[in-house]
Amino acid sequence: MDTKRLTRMALLTSFALIIFVIELQIPPFLPLPGFKLGLANIVTVYAVYVLRPADCALIVIARILLGTIIAGNPMALAMSLSGGLFCLIGMLLLSKVIDRRHIWVCSILGAALHNLGQTAAASAVMQTSAVFSYLPFLIVAGCAAGLFTGIMAQAAVNRLTRK
């Protein structure tokens, strides 16, 4: 791995963590278990369109592990990892067919996949399917959050890279 590539990944991971830490200060404004704005995913969406798939996976996993340590909520790790990886794999595939003018669409679908992954993990941890009754609400909120992060990421991709 060359130094430039390593530095760029480290920089993106720290950007994501800074956004994550700032977002921790925002109190949850919906009484919806598992709901978060997920602003740190601006970096994930950007990376999906700019970096190689393996590098995206590394920065997402690093962000989730370090974020869990910073937030001090190890119980959430299974949900975060499952949601994060569902979202990442889905967006990596979608980025092959969705162009750079429609990154926001990719981000919305990624957010919905994140909700699906985290709910599946929650149902495995809690051993009940009751958690799935929150999935539609999570997806509605997730689509809105995904649209916002997608627009941010699209602006970043189009300004920071030249074709």
Add this chain to the structure above:
Amino acid sequence: MIRNQRFWVAVAAFVFLSAVAASIILYFSRSESTVRIIQDGKVVTAFELEGHPDEELVFEYEGRKNIVEIKDGRLRMRSADCPDKLCERSGWCGKGSLPLICLPNRLVIEFTASDTDAVAR
């Protein structure tokens, strides 16, 4: 079709609208009044909420406590030893409510049609 950007916009719109429809249906159509409390995958207790005497139930998980208060045919998570307190913020729940979930303490309070499933488990 798969490379058509409009197709993906339509897929995203479909996901969003079906989630909105499912949310509305879920929110307004539920009327189940049997409460089933599950901790760590096991049914701890199941009872009929309507006509249940006022009571406080305490559940412990790895030394952390959840206190469930039952009053006038409704219940709420009165206190929970957990970081986010999301279940407390859900407030009072009557029949047909969405499940109360305390993720850190693996506690689920769900509203089901009858307690026959609970017995089957």
